[in-house]
Structures are given as C-alpha cells and as structure tokens.
Amino acid sequence: MPRWPASSSDRATVGGVTSRASRNVDFFCAVVVVGLLAGFAGLSTTVVLRFVEHLTYHYTFGSLLDAIAGTNPVRRAVGPMVGGGLAGLGWWMLRRRADVPPLAGTIARHERIPRLSWSIDALLQLVLVGSGASLGREGAPRQFAAVLSDLCTGWLKRLSRADREILLACAAGAGLGAVYAVPLAGALYALRVMLKTSHPRAVGAALLTSSLAVAIGSAVTHDRPELDWPSADSTYVLTAHGLVLAPLALAVGLAFNRIMAVARPATLLRSWVLIPALAAAGLLTGICSHWWPELPGNGKSILTVSLASGMTLSAAAVILVLKPLLTALFLRAGGAGGMLTPSLATGAAAGSLLVLTINSVAGTHLHLPAVSLAGAAGVLAVTQGSPVWAAIFVWELARPPIWLLVVFLGSAVGAHGLRMLAKRRL
Known part of the structure; x- marks a missing residue:
C-alpha cells in the first residue's frame, strides 16, 4: 500500500481534530461530486460514441454488429477510413500545440491535470472508436471524468495530495464503471489497477463513486440480452x-x-x-x-x-x-x-x-x-x-x-x- 504524505492539516497541533474533521467532510462531499460527475462523463461519452457509430454506418436502431452487416460495402469500408482521417487531423492539430500525458502516470505523480488537451483527446478517441477502430472506448470516459472531477473539486483547499490522488483515480474507475455498467469492477479498477491499495479511505471512496456513476450511466447502459446459462x-x-x-x-x-x-x-x-x-x-x-x-x-x-x-x-x-x-x-x-x-x-x-x-x-x-x-x-x-x-x-x-x-x-x-x-x- 502506498504511503501517502500527510497534509498540513493533519500535522496541525492546534485544532488538529477540528481540522481533520473538516477535511473529512470536504473529502466526503468531493467523493459524492466525483461520483456524479463520473456518471455524467460515462453517459455523455456513450451518447457521443453511439452518435458517431450511427453516423458512420447510417443506422437508427439495433446493434452495431447488425448495422455493419447491413450497410452497403462502400460505406462499410469508407466510413472507418473517414473517421480515422478526421481523428488523425484532430490529433495532429492538438499534439502540435499541447502535451497529452498518460492518465495513470499523471495522477500517480500528482501532476497538473491538462484539462483541455485531455478533453479534446477523449473526444477524438470517441470519433476513432465510433467509426470502427479496434480500440477500447473506456479511455475517453476515464479522462473526461478525471477532468471534470479536477475542475469541480479543485477549490477544496483542505484536501491533501493523497486525497486528490484517491479522488482522481476513483473518477477514472467510476468512468469505466459507468460506460460498462460494472460498479464493483469500476471500484476495483481504481483500487487495484490505479492506486494499488486497500486503504479503507480509498475503498469507501471507490465504492461510492462507482455506484453513483453507474446509477447515472444506467440511463443509456440498461440494454442487456437475456441468455440461457448452464445449470x-x-x-x-x-x-x-x-x-x-x-x-x-x-x-x-x-x-x-x-x-x-x-x-x-x-x-x-x-x-x-x-x-x-x-x-x-x-x-x-x-x-x-x-x-x-x-x-x-x-x-x-x-x-x-x-x-x-x-x-x-x-x-x-x-x-x-x-x-x-x-x-x-x-x-x-x-x-x-x-x-x-x-x-x-x-x-x-x-x-x-x-x-x-x-x-x-x-x-x-x-x-x-x-x-x-x-x-x-x-x-x-x-x-x-x-x-x-x-x-x-x-x-x-x-x-x-x-x-x-x-x-x-x-x-x-x-x-x-x-x-x-x-x-x-x-
């Protein structure tokens, strides 16, 4: 388990108990906000992804597989090509002007969150994956959830660096959980893959944020097939x-x-x-x-x-x-x-x-x-x-x-x- 540095409020000798209590209240409020924002990130990125899929393969209802099989051969080949070209144009323009650092490393090193570049990069990922690229769609909601969480909790000055690391990692895990409707897996992703810890503070935050995010994202992820399973x-x-x-x-x-x-x-x-x-x-x-x-x-x-x-x-x-x-x-x-x-x-x-x-x-x-x-x-x-x-x-x-x-x-x-x-x- 990582040994996070204590905040200045933790080290205070005068009013230390009150300071810690205030920080805990701030942390709990931030956890709730992060869960709601991650749910919005999952919901919005899913809507954008489906819009790109429908635009690429020109269909209204049904699954992507049915749409690909049913569309004409020219569109089936040209659609992913156009989507790839547009995403490439966007990344060329973005990367010439700004850095797009990796999510996990940026959070672990407590570096500044590049809000604009991550948001644009997430949108371009949706364009590329929605047009047929063989890549996962979970990168976009993880980044967007981290951006929104950093933007809306940055004013809570009493939070320590460790708390912010937990919140951002939980935002990424909750974003993953929201798009795939997997609350427990979203929480475990934050704990085992991002933070590599089982600290009670992190466990509680991960479970709460992922549950809230999945609840909000369920508006667009409720479609699940009924299958016959073995006994x-x-x-x-x-x-x-x-x-x-x-x-x-x-x-x-x-x-x-x-x-x-x-x-x-x-x-x-x-x-x-x-x-x-x-x-x-x-x-x-x-x-x-x-x-x-x-x-x-x-x-x-x-x-x-x-x-x-x-x-x-x-x-x-x-x-x-x-x-x-x-x-x-x-x-x-x-x-x-x-x-x-x-x-x-x-x-x-x-x-x-x-x-x-x-x-x-x-x-x-x-x-x-x-x-x-x-x-x-x-x-x-x-x-x-x-x-x-x-x-x-x-x-x-x-x-x-x-x-x-x-x-x-x-x-x-x-x-x-x-x-x-x-x-x-x-």
Whole structure:
C-alpha cells in the first residue's frame, strides 16, 4: 500500500481534530461530486460514441454488429477510413500545440491535470472508436471524468495530495464503471489497477463513486440480452475447463501485451502522417469487416456473437489473430484508446476456439458463452495484472449466474498464477 504524505492539516497541533474533521467532510462531499460527475462523463461519452457509430454506418436502431452487416460495402469500408482521417487531423492539430500525458502516470505523480488537451483527446478517441477502430472506448470516459472531477473539486483547499490522488483515480474507475455498467469492477479498477491499495479511505471512496456513476450511466447502459446459462450442476466441469484454458489464456495474453508493446510508438506521433496512417488503418478494418463484421469497434460485437453461440471455428481462429493485429495497427498509426475490451474480445475468441474445437473433436456440448467468457477473464488477468478484478469485470459485464464467477476466477487466477510462476523461474 502506498504511503501517502500527510497534509498540513493533519500535522496541525492546534485544532488538529477540528481540522481533520473538516477535511473529512470536504473529502466526503468531493467523493459524492466525483461520483456524479463520473456518471455524467460515462453517459455523455456513450451518447457521443453511439452518435458517431450511427453516423458512420447510417443506422437508427439495433446493434452495431447488425448495422455493419447491413450497410452497403462502400460505406462499410469508407466510413472507418473517414473517421480515422478526421481523428488523425484532430490529433495532429492538438499534439502540435499541447502535451497529452498518460492518465495513470499523471495522477500517480500528482501532476497538473491538462484539462483541455485531455478533453479534446477523449473526444477524438470517441470519433476513432465510433467509426470502427479496434480500440477500447473506456479511455475517453476515464479522462473526461478525471477532468471534470479536477475542475469541480479543485477549490477544496483542505484536501491533501493523497486525497486528490484517491479522488482522481476513483473518477477514472467510476468512468469505466459507468460506460460498462460494472460498479464493483469500476471500484476495483481504481483500487487495484490505479492506486494499488486497500486503504479503507480509498475503498469507501471507490465504492461510492462507482455506484453513483453507474446509477447515472444506467440511463443509456440498461440494454442487456437475456441468455440461457448452464445449470449449477455444470460447475465442476466448467471450472475444470476454465483451468485447462489458463495456459492458453496466458499465451494469448502475453502475445497481446508483446504485440501492443512493439506497436506503441516511443513518443506520441505529432506529424501530419497521423492523417493518412489512421485513415489507412480504418480502411483496412472496413475491408476486413466485409468478411468478419465483428472486427470493427472495441470488441463488443465479438462478445455478442460469442454469447449468442454464433461463433464458428474458422471465425474464432481468424478473429483471434486479426483483432490484436488491427488494434496494434491503430496504435502504430498514432491512435489512442483503451486496451481492456480489445484484450477481452481476443480472450473470448480464444475461449470460443478452444470450446468449439473440443466440441467438434470429442462430440461434447460444452457451453460456448461460459467458456468464452472464461477465456476473456484469463487474458484480461494477464494484460491487466489483476485476476480478481478481471473475473469480476467479466462477470458484471455479462451478468450470468453468480456461480459462474467461480469459473472465471479459475481461469483468471490460473493464468495469472502461471505467469507469476514463470517469472520466478526466469
């Protein structure tokens, strides 16, 4: 647990109790404000993202997957290309004039929040992802939530640097929770991924902010499919397959991390090359979507097909390869976006490939959605380094019966444990 420095109010000897009480009141008020603002950030970014999707693929109702499959071939290819070009133009103009530092490092180092550049960068991420780029959409609400929280709580002078770090990290986690409607996973993201602490002050703030944010964001995230899940009698069988899946999840997760590390430029691209590079990446994604309409976007379409048991063996194999490669292509071209859902979708494809192979060879009838989600949890545990968070995130995202959380934990903890064991031996 990090040892945060005490504030001047903590060190006061005269009226110290009153000072601490006042700071606690300020902190509680700030936590409530941050939760509400993060919910607004999640809601507004979701609305903007859906607007861009509808504009790109010219549809009014239904899912993005249906829209991509139903639109004409020219629009399917040109739409992502135009979106990539526009995002590239925006980043070229932004990065020539301002720095866009990473979220986690800026918060951890207690640096000044670049409100304007982060806000513009978040909008450009939505344009890129909404037009079909293979990147996650969670980066935009995390940044926007942090900007709003910093703007609206900066006047509370009694808060210490540690309190501000907690608030900003909770804002980022709550923004993530709001767009995916995952309150517990949003809180755990702030605690385990951003802060790496279990301090009671941080735990309470994370739970409250994430819950408030998800409640506000539910106005646009309430649409969840009703699926047929296996009975609890299958727990042992599915858990065994989740553990068997762990080595595959480890290999896929490590490969995903390696590909992204190689693809990510050492410094942000700032030249005009951003425009044709992102346009070309969008065009290639659009062309690939003629055969595999699940590829554009953050990966939700891949999860949708996996949960509906609509994935074929050949499609799972192709998506397992193409999804991380397209994500790396956008990173190499200078794009910005989240990595959670691309790695999640890659893991779902790996799980689908395994279960479809077993069902085909052995003639079994393993539950495709359950094993696909276990693969997603395993890969996410490797890419994010937090197996419990990964399992809970996947469970909250799909909302299966509670007992399936055991299956997801088995795959996530197994993959993460194998990684730790390999590190020790090396």
